[in-house]
Amino acid sequence: MKAIVINQYGGSDQLVEKELPTPELADDQVLVELKATSINPIDWKMRAGYLKEMLPYDFPIILGWDAAGIIKKVGTSVTSFSVGDKVLARPATTPRGTYAEYTAIEENLVSKMPDNISFDEAAAIPLTGQTAWVALVEIGKIKEGDRVLIHGGSGGVGHLAIQIAKYFGAYVAATASGKNEELAKSLGADQFINYQEEDFEQILSDFDFVLDTQGGEIQEKSYNILKKGGTLVSIVAPPDEEKAAEKGVLTGYFFLEPTGERMKALAKLIEEDHLKPIVGKTFPFTQEGLREAHDVSENESIPGKVVIHID
Template sequence: MKAIVIDQYGNVEELKEREVLKPIVKGNEVLIRILATSVNPVDWKIRKGDLQEQLRFSFPIILGLDVAGVIEEVGEEVEYFKVGDKVFTKPENIGKGSYAEFITVKSDLVSYMPTNLSFEEAASIPLAGLTAWQSLVDYAKIKEHDRVLIHAGAGGVGSLAIQIAKSFGAFVATTASSKNEEFLKSLGADLVIDYKKDKFEELLSDFDIVLDTIGGEVQEKSFQIIKSGGVLVSIVHEPIQKVKGIKSGFLWLKPNGKQLEALSKLIVHGKIKPIISKVVPFNEEGVREAHILSEGQHVRGKIVMKVKLNHKKLREKYYPKSHIFILDSISYWTCNVISIIYSFVLYHVISVNQSTYLFHLTLNS
């Protein structure tokens, strides 16, 4: 299978396309054909060698911690999923990740994709969504009317954290540049603080929760605005200090299929929407571009890598004895019209991406 690997730590030139062995499915695993993945800061930090002390790897390393795709094979112990299911997940094995055509993942870490998302949109959710969920829901125990500060709200984690916090009925303040103010308010933020002009520690007080996505001096100043009994959770590093009466800690993300299901429900009901700044092709050049953009740290939402589809292979693999036709570059409205016309023989429609639909008909072969 094709994969993007690194053989040593270094710059983006170390990201190289190569043929590697396709993974073998174990009893409790599913094999997923990856149709979209995305880049996260941990990817380029590993590539540069910044996390050598925390994470030990054997080269070559396949980076990538977001998966959206179709199940290709299921292990003998798997009951919940079948071949052809559209799923998304955050894989457990960091060194054998999603910059590849296929990946094996334990079935309990996998969830069905939200029915209203494309593969590209779904690929933007797992790592960032689970990070935000585990920070706010698991660690901070967020509840209605909590006052929550989310640093760097325009980023991948921040943009989802704002929406999750609002779904719980919290008051949300966030820090960002002024150019992102309207965007963040559209996500539900009640107050946007321009970090270039204003000092959040002078404007805010009596907050229940702070989600620290920056660390350092920002984390240190965040303790000043938290009330007694409040919580600071960092996704960057362990808190530099401990303050009496304030619970604080570092979140180490854990893959979780059930939590992805919870996020999926919020997405289907319109409580959360994925934020994608750019979609690049899944190849050597595209992955390198994604790393450069992410490392610049001024990206709104996520950068997604899209796998080029082979429609013939997709049709032969999942529907070998059925009548299938695939239409590119059509609108959702056009898709609905076609579905009505063929309703008497239409089994189902798969949204491959935002403008490509696969129609499965139940005619005799």
């Protein structure tokens, strides 16, 4: 099968096309013919070598951890899926990712794909959607009437987080650049803060929850807009526990462990038109396409997700 791999750590020019064997299936896996995948920060952080101690894989490494495609084969113990099913998944973190024509995924990580989205849109959901769900629902336990701030409201995680928070009945404020105000409001944001011109710390107060997608000074300031007993969850850097205790707020930080149940919950929201993934840019499944996609994801501010379309 065709795959785009890295044979050593470095820049986007390390992404090269390579022929590899189609994956062998374990009893509990399905073989998915991929129709689309998407780029996440873990992809280019892994490529650059930032995660080599945490994830010490042997080369060649196939990056990519978003899958949308069609099941071509099922393992002997698989009962929930059949050949021909359209599916989406955030596969387990392994060195055999989704920049490939085929990937093997455990049955318990897979969900059937809703009929009302394309493969490209489906590929924009699994990793970022589950990340937003864990932060808001499992850690934040948001509920109707909660005041929620989403930093980076037009980004891969942020644009889904706004919609999930609205589904649960929250009042949602979102930060983004001015050009993305219309987008954030169309997703359901009740209040928009243009971070290029406004300081959210001076505008907001008494919030129940903050989703930090930026870290650094943004995270530091976020403590000051939370009410006592509020929650700050970061997906980029562990919050300062000392400061949290001083402010009387709860914190969360996690490395996503994907589940099929969570994937199915997100698929249900999509089916019911409560959740719509945004594809900001699409690139072809070629060596050059992946290199460009990495450069855009790493260096440009794109609304939604950067997606790889696989013919």
